[in-house]
Amino acid sequence: MLRLYHVPLCPYSRKIRLALREKNLVAELIEVEPWEQKDEFLALNPASEAPVLVDDDLVICDSQAIADYLEEAFPETTLYGRSLEERNETRRLVAWFDTKFTREVTDPLWREKIVKRWARRGFPRTDGLREAVANIRFHLAYIDWLYQSRRWLAGDQLTMADLVAAAHLSVLDYMGDINWEHAGAARDWYAKMKSRPSMRPILLERVRMLTPPAHYDDPDF
Amino acid sequence: MLRLYHVPLCPYSRKIRLALREKNLVAELIEVEPWEQKDEFLALNPASEAPVLVDDDLVICDSQAIADYLEEAFPETTLYGRSLEERNETRRLVAWFDTKFTREVTDPLWREKIVKRWARRGFPRTDGLREAVANIRFHLAYIDWLYQSRRWLAGDQLTMADLVAAAHLSVLDYMGDINWEHAGAARDWYAKMKSRPSMRPILLERVRMLTPPAHYDDPDF
Numbered sequence: 001m002l003r004l005y006h007v008p009l010c011p012y013s014r015k016i017r018l019a020l021r022e023k024n025l026v027a028e029l030i031e032v033e034p035w036e037q038k039d040e041f042l043a044l045n046p047a048s049e050a051p052v053l054v055d056d057d058l059v060i061c062d063s064q065a066i067a068d069y070l071e072e073a074f075p076e077t078t079l080y081g082r083s084l085e086e087r088n089e090t091r092r093l094v095a096w097f098d099t100k101f102t103r104e105v106t107d108p109l110w111r112e113k114i115v116k117r118w119a120r121r122g123f124p125r126t127d128g129l130r131e132a133v134a135n136i137r138f139h140l141a142y143i144d145w146l147y148q149s150r151r152w153l154a155g156d157q158l159t160m161a162d163l164v165a166a167a168h169l170s171v172l173d174y175m176g177d178i179n180w181e182h183a184g185a186a187r188d189w190y191a192k193m194k195s196r197p198s199m200r201p202i203l204l205e206r207v208r209m210l211t212p213p214a215h216y217d218d219p220d221f
Numbered sequence: 222m223l224r225l226y227h228v229p230l231c232p233y234s235r236k237i238r239l240a241l242r243e244k245n246l247v248a249e250l251i252e253v254e255p256w257e258q259k260d261e262f263l264a265l266n267p268a269s270e271a272p273v274l275v276d277d278d279l280v281i282c283d284s285q286a287i288a289d290y291l292e293e294a295f296p297e298t299t300l301y302g303r304s305l306e307e308r309n310e311t312r313r314l315v316a317w318f319d320t321k322f323t324r325e326v327t328d329p330l331w332r333e334k335i336v337k338r339w340a341r342r343g344f345p346r347t348d349g350l351r352e353a354v355a356n357i358r359f360h361l362a363y364i365d366w367l368y369q370s371r372r373w374l375a376g377d378q379l380t381m382a383d384l385v386a387a388a389h390l391s392v393l394d395y396m397g398d399i400n401w402e403h404a405g406a407a408r409d410w411y412a413k414m415k416s417r418p419s420m421r422p423i424l425l426e427r428v429r430m431l432t433p434p435a436h437y438d439d440p441d442f
Contacts, residue, residue: 065312
């Protein structure tokens with residue numbers, strides 16, 4: 001029995017929710033507020049961060065560790081590819097979004113504007129906001145370039161690279177920070193992602209006090 | 222033949238240099254300045270970040286992807302552990318240092334003060350420096366707590382968790398930002414790490430215009 005402790009509108013939680021569905025795994029979803037630092041949650045994860053996956057007695061903390069665990073424990077549907085080359089390319093792009101995109105976009109926008117408000121921890125830094133929004137264009141151009149010659153971001157198969165990229169972009173799109181007008185093939189790729197059944201529950205989710213733009217949950221945007 | 226493109230005094234490059242040595246692998250080291258965005262390096266890694274590992278025709282970008290590759294391609298000496306439990310614990314702690322510690326300490330200190338100077342990209346943000354230095358104490362306390370009941374950070378064996386933690390701490394120690402006075406068992410653990418042959422070349426390395434404190438390369442500090 002799998003249980004996932006998650007935060008809605010969190011790219012790291014979303015990536016695991018997508019991975020679970022793409023692997024045809026069912027998990028009970030439990031919403032948490034890690035910034036409350038409650039004892040029960042700290043006992044699960046001393047870092048007090050979501051997501052956390054519990055598989056019977058096993059507690060797995062950190063989204064990357066969870067993705068690796070799912071790949072090893074449920075190898076029937078691979079999300080990394082079978083050959084070392086495919087796995088390298090998937091992991092390169094997972095890191096692209098989970099570290100480079102995070103540093104240049106997700107941290108200055110989502111973490112500053114959303115997480116700080118949830119945690120009631122001061123005002124967002126505004127000096128990096130404009131630069132972060134501008135950085136999105138560069139990353140969309142990279143997706144555009146990749147998708148022009150590939151069926152999915154890392155190659156012929158859907159991989160964690162697509163799920164991680166869609167997880168980050170879906171959060172920023174909810175926030176209204178993405179301009180799809182000149183996104184080229186990146187828009188086609190994201191439309192394909194939005195059509196996947198794994199994306200539906202995520203796109204239909206709403207958080208309090210924040211309404212997404214009209215195109216947000218429309219696959220034909 | 223392995224070639225590692227690396228930056229001295231970079232925690233992500235250091236972690237791979239340590240992993241190579243602990244796995245008894247020899248790699249040619251090539252120093253790069255990724256912020257120069259030179260075409261040859263961009264051709265290897267479009268993210269223009271170090272480290273990059275080249276194994277014959279295979280190019281592996283991103284330190285986590287390289288660590289995973291080394292584990293899969295050279296499994297004789299494992300740095301993650303054999304059981305799923307050990308691997309989960311190692312990956313939890315690798316993420317602790319590569320994401321949580323990075324966000325709370327390495328990014329506001331090393332990236333602001335050192336990388337910005339190397340890249341000649343503006344003045345460092347100073348508003349986060351004091352908080353980042355204070356955060357180090359919290360992380361040392363966590364290492365102290367782990368090491369009181371374990372032989373190494375993730376359990377009975379040396380793992381990537383030790384290498385990643387030592388890579389980050391060695392860079393901050395070079396910068397003079399670590400106060401070891403009240404570090405308890407964390408200091409004992411780091412003394413043990415400093416005594417490993419894999420750490421020697423790293424501790425003897427010097428970068429221009431920056432002199433480490435006297436205790437920096439002394440295992441008996």
